[in-house]
Amino acid sequence: xxxxxxxxxxxxxxxxxxxxxxxxxxxxxxxxxxxxxxxxxxxxxxxxxxxxxxxxxxxxxxxxxxxxxxxxxxxxxxxxxxxxxxxxxxxxxxxxxxxxxxxxxxxxxxxxxxxxxxxxxxxxxxxxxxxxxxxxxxxxxxxxxxxxxxxxxxxxxxxxxxxxxxxxxxxxxxxxxxxxxxxxxxxxxxxxxxxxxxxxxxxxxxxxxxxxxxxxxxxxxxxxxxxxxxxxxxxxxxxxxxxxxxxxxxxxxxxxxxxxxxxxxxxxxxxxxxxxxxxxxxxxx
Amino acid sequence: xxxxxxxxxxxxxxxxxxxxxxxxxxxxxxxxxxxxxxxxxxxxxxxxxxxxxxxxxxxxxxxxxxxxxxxxxxxxxxxxxxxxxxxxxxxxxxxxxxxxxxxxxxxxxxxxxxxxxxxxxxxxxxxxxxxxxxxxxxxxxxxxxxxxxxxxxxxxxxxxxxxxxxxxxxxxxxxxxxxxxxxxxxxxxxxxxxxxxxxxxxxxxxxxxx
Numbered sequence: 001x002x003x004x005x006x007x008x009x010x011x012x013x014x015x016x017x018x019x020x021x022x023x024x025x026x027x028x029x030x031x032x033x034x035x036x037x038x039x040x041x042x043x044x045x046x047x048x049x050x051x052x053x054x055x056x057x058x059x060x061x062x063x064x065x066x067x068x069x070x071x072x073x074x075x076x077x078x079x080x081x082x083x084x085x086x087x088x089x090x091x092x093x094x095x096x097x098x099x100x101x102x103x104x105x106x107x108x109x110x111x112x113x114x115x116x117x118x119x120x121x122x123x124x125x126x127x128x129x130x131x132x133x134x135x136x137x138x139x140x141x142x143x144x145x146x147x148x149x150x151x152x153x154x155x156x157x158x159x160x161x162x163x164x165x166x167x168x169x170x171x172x173x174x175x176x177x178x179x180x181x182x183x184x185x186x187x188x189x190x191x192x193x194x195x196x197x198x199x200x201x202x203x204x205x206x207x208x209x210x211x212x213x214x215x216x217x218x219x220x221x222x223x224x225x226x227x228x229x230x231x232x233x234x235x236x237x238x239x240x241x242x243x244x245x246x247x248x249x250x251x252x253x254x255x256x257x258x259x260x261x262x263x264x265x266x267x268x269x270x271x272x273x274x275x276x277x278x279x280x281x282x283x284x285x
Numbered sequence: 286x287x288x289x290x291x292x293x294x295x296x297x298x299x300x301x302x303x304x305x306x307x308x309x310x311x312x313x314x315x316x317x318x319x320x321x322x323x324x325x326x327x328x329x330x331x332x333x334x335x336x337x338x339x340x341x342x343x344x345x346x347x348x349x350x351x352x353x354x355x356x357x358x359x360x361x362x363x364x365x366x367x368x369x370x371x372x373x374x375x376x377x378x379x380x381x382x383x384x385x386x387x388x389x390x391x392x393x394x395x396x397x398x399x400x401x402x403x404x405x406x407x408x409x410x411x412x413x414x415x416x417x418x419x420x421x422x423x424x425x426x427x428x429x430x431x432x433x434x435x436x437x438x439x440x441x442x443x444x445x446x447x448x449x450x451x452x453x454x455x456x457x458x459x460x461x462x463x464x465x466x467x468x469x470x471x472x473x474x475x476x477x478x479x480x481x482x483x484x485x486x487x488x489x490x491x492x493x494x495x
């Protein structure tokens with residue numbers, strides 16, 4: 001399968017934070033949820049992909065090309081929504097259209113105005129008059145209107161109410177159906193991702209903890225709930241992390257089926273991405 | 286490239302009302318013969334351009350622009366092109382108004398005088414802006430304000446010190462032969478200044494991280 005995005009051994013050091021050997025790949029036509037708590041390194045990774053930070057080590061390939069050498073060519077085909085970064089708010093959607101027409105070869109004015117109409121965004125109003133949800137929608141519309149082959153979205157739903165979030169997720173879903181596009185979607189709101197992501201890449205404290213298909217994660221992984229005595233009988237290599245709660249032990253296992261055949265513990269729950277994140281970050285080994 | 290310029294011009298658009306009011310004020314004051322406020326429009330250029338950096342900074346446009354095709358180069362280039370365009374447009378407006386005022390008031394237009402004054406104004410406006418841009422790109426618009434204040438303050442003190450203890454009249458005397466070529470020299474210096482400033486800003490921005 002052709003890879004749209006390949007990251008190999010990406011490292012970047014700050015005084016108080018470090019990206020350590022980040023490696024993952026995003027196959028063509030897939031949606032990857034990029035999850036992790038605030039400050040885990042999601043935005044730093046995205047900034048490196050887009051060359052917003054420069055002094056990093058490692059290799060980043062987009063559409064099979066080097067992200068720095070072929071920067072111009074690559075960025076023609078990338079749509080971006082970045083957390084808190086956008087056009088100056090004294091501009092209007094009309095200004096954005098005029099600007100983008102002169103920047104992207106494939107800018108689709110009709111598509112942009114159709115989207116504006118669909119989401120009731122007035123073309124001649126300054127961005128600063130828009131609510132947070134409207135602004136986010138405008139950012140997303142702007143990212144979609146040049147028919148990108150790769151969408152990079154950094155926290156597109158953060159700070160929005162559930163209704164606005166659902167609307168925004170719907171925009172992505174409709175877009176993927178129409179265009180053959182891959183998406184890297186970073187979020188700490190994992191419920192959004194369970195429905196749409198094909199892959200989940202989990203970053204914690206500057207390191208990739210896992211990168212797997214959503215199906216594998218949600219079907220294979222499980223949470224065993226057991227007593228202390230039962231827990232002590234479990235082999236260390238059969239679980240990933242565990243957490244002791246008031247009444248029981250919650251144990252994250254990578255393969256529910258195998259676990260069931262090996263141990264006589266009946267309560268194995270399905271996991272959600274939220275459970276996975278909490279156990280991976282807060283759990284012990 | 287053209288898109289970036291359009292974005293910077295669109296930001297000026299929101300100042301059009303203020304520019305209009307100032308032009309009217311300028312004409313009225315001039316016709317009444319009360320005061321020459323021809324400096325006000327070039328001064329506006331400086332204010333408008335600096336505030337455009339503030340708006341960019343507030344919504345983190347610089348970081349966003351890098352993620353657009355050829356964004357690192359074009360966002361700096363477009364700031365300089367927009368600055369030159371704005372300065373020229375404002376200067377032409379000022380020249381036209383100066384002609385009208387001097388025609389109405391004294392019915393005798395001193396073309397050369399107006400032209401030289403205008404050239405001086407373009408020079409001064411671009412001098413201030415091109416001096417500030419690399420500092421803004423390096424330190425950001427907020428810190429740049431303080432940096433510029435300190436630099437100007439330092440220059441005034443050094444200048445004051447030298448003029449008190451050292452006789453600089455020999456410099457003016459030895460340069461007096463250049464007077465005939467003043468216009469050409471001014472134009473050449475302006476071009477060189479803008480170009481150097483642009484190259485420095487481009488270099489700073491090419492390494493900048495957000």
